[in-house]
Amino acid sequence: GAVVSQHPSWVICKSGTSVKIECRSLDFQATTMFWYRQFPKQSLMLMATSNEGSKATYEQGVEKDKFLINHASLTLSTLTVTSAHPEDSSFYICSARDPGRGQSYEQYFGPGTRLTVT
């Protein structure tokens, strides 16, 4: 149980284009999803917290107009990188919280999406 998928697993796009990454909870409903970014050989940095049916909460320093997050259903959150530039190339990881598992507030991680902007 508690499986989270991401699509695509990797994507290459040209500078200036937009790319959408999907995060799905496959066997549970996730009221909250988190988006992380990881540069090579670095740690995971939380970008934003996404709550179903409401606006995402962005961490300090993250451009909300550049990284559009939509959590339209209890099983799907999307991250759109708009007008991508090479510096946006990174590994993007989502996680989802399963409220049905009581107070553990456990986060279940997706496999990640590797974005390369050329």
Place this chain on the structure above:
Amino acid sequence: AQKVTQAQTEISVVEKEDVTLDCVYETRDTTYYLFWYKQPPSGELVFLIRRNSFDEQNEISGRYSWNFQKSTSSFNFTITASQVVDSAVYFCALRHTGGGNKLTFGTGTQLKVEL
């Protein structure tokens, strides 16, 4: 503010050696959770353990063991008889009960196990 420090950037050991990965954390919360995750080259995070702040019992799971010392704010991870498949980046993380239950990750320790 929450902070997790993994001072060891990279560790190399020979197979069958024991290795300990250090984790020191900072938090003002009295209730919090600590985690260890493994990230192999594929990139997917693998959950290893969760420990809450009220449970200082050490835990052993096969070749893995964890030592939680609240007095020194440390949550160290030991792999006994390391294997090549243990090669990965290991992250320690802290979740505090307020603030949306966010996870704060350490910088990770790259473990290389060689034959």
